[in-house]
Amino acid sequence: MAPYESDDAAGAAREEEPHSGRRKVARYAVPVAVVGVAAATIGLVPALADSGDPDLPRITAQQLIDKIAKSDVQQMSGTVKISTDLGLPDLGGLESGIASGAAKGSGHGSSADPRAKLTELVSGTHTLRVAADGPDRQKLSLLEQGAEYSLIHNGKDVWGYDSKSNEVSHGTAAGSGKVRRAEPPATPKDFADQALKSVDDTTSVTVDGTAQVAGRDAYRLLIKPRQSGTTVGAIGIAVDAKTGMPLKFTLTPKSGGTAVIDVSFTQVSFARPAASTFDFTPPKGAKVTEEKKHSQAREHAPMPGGDFAKGLNGADVLGKGWTSVATFETGARGGLPTGAKGSDLGGFLGSLGDKTSGKFGRGTFFSTRLVNALITDDGKVYVGAVTKDALVKAADTGK
Incomplete structure (x- = not known):
């Protein structure tokens, strides 16, 4: 029919639109809450x-x-x-x-x-x-x-x-x-x-x-x-x-x-x-x-x-609408978590991603069919239901 x-x-x-360009995550419950795959x-x-x-x-x-x-x-x-x-x-x-x-x-x-x-x-x-x-x-x-x-x-x-x-x-x-x-x-x-x-x-x-x-x-x-x-x-x-x-x-x-x-x-x-x-x-x-x-x-x-947003303990958002990108700090040296002493969690996670670079510096890009993430070597995470180019652009802007 x-x-x-x-x-x-x-x-x-429609939800109320905050005045700031950096907003708490609102629209991520469906696309990015699926990022719960990473959590x-x-x-x-x-x-x-x-x-x-x-x-x-x-x-x-x-x-x-x-x-x-x-x-x-x-x-x-x-x-x-x-x-x-x-x-x-x-x-x-x-x-x-x-x-x-x-x-x-x-x-x-x-x-x-x-x-x-x-x-x-x-x-x-x-x-x-x-x-x-x-x-x-x-x-x-x-x-x-x-x-x-x-x-x-x-x-x-x-x-x-x-x-x-x-x-x-x-x-x-x-x-x-x-x-x-x-x-x-x-x-x-x-x-x-x-x-x-x-x-x-x-x-x-x-x-x-x-x-x-x-x-x-x-x-x-x-x-x-x-x-x-x-x-x-x-x-x-x-x-x-x-x-x-x-x-x-x-x-x-x-x-x-x-x-x-x-x-x-x-x-x-x-x-x-x-x-x-x-x-x-x-x-x-x-x-x-x-x-x-x-x-x-x-x-x-x-x-x-x-x-x-609450789960990310105050993540900021860059951009608007479906191309919004959530960003937060991991606090980990080298970008990727190292895991317990003697483990190589960072190396394992790195093997699942692709190295990439931009004005922000260097980082690792992780992709799924819906949610993608970029973890920079200085410990910042950019994640959203967006393309790789959109994440790199957000990281360059955030930098």
Whole structure:
């Protein structure tokens, strides 16, 4: 079905524009939060074929954005397919070691700690089961071969359980309806909410027809950068025609090929889940680890779907719109971190990048299908969903 209508919608979800050219990161939650691949991240699914183009009432992009904003689904359950294809090299299990080390470094050694599971989702296809009953009850389960990992929020308790190791992590919620974002984003809504924050006068927003997702009629919202120099091709969001809840999120790179990020419900129900869904008692013999209280900085660790700016502890932004580049200091000599004594982490990381130079001096360029980064030899990092030329230009300007 042809698009209903082209609608700029530049002012629909626009954030206030600071006066300074160097701004705190705002639009990075979708493109650069995926940079969590370099820190600790999650990724998401191969596109699922639509099963038809339902005949729905006409709607403008502005009206559809408003419909998403007004959506207030309190009860739901369903199955989500998630996958990511950033084109990262095979790290030979290194990502699992990083996750484990991060958990231990924060005082946790449990495989049930949510942070110990994140990098397992950095590539490939995964299946999640999700359920919610208001702000104080949520459950996310990662289905693995012969095992399952569950994260349950029930009132003041937050439980993580790894059936493979029979380990349990227990913590408390930050307050009614406020769970610490130790868990990754799990549904298309998580990603859609962040994508809509990126809409401004550098963005084109249109309604691109209709679709059926998980057996439900939906409108398709298409978000495309107007600027050249970005690696983002387009973002597609399938919005449930009845509830306004996003049912599918897809981010494709300008270079083409498969989606970098694609999250979609394969089954969804808006009936209230049974109360027992959120019950949890540690199994007999399970090792239970009580989480320590985290500092404010750790509460806001850089996570896809989270506030990337807080995770970078005050990163500045050069430029505007989709070609914005975040910049911050690593504090590492030679640009790349050296790792523990006796290790050659810098050499290993260097082997994954390409040496480059400019007015800024010399550095190492790292690329994926979406997010690219330049680490200069004097310890500065420039990162964004932009081309190599854009990063070098930003580094030259920043210098």
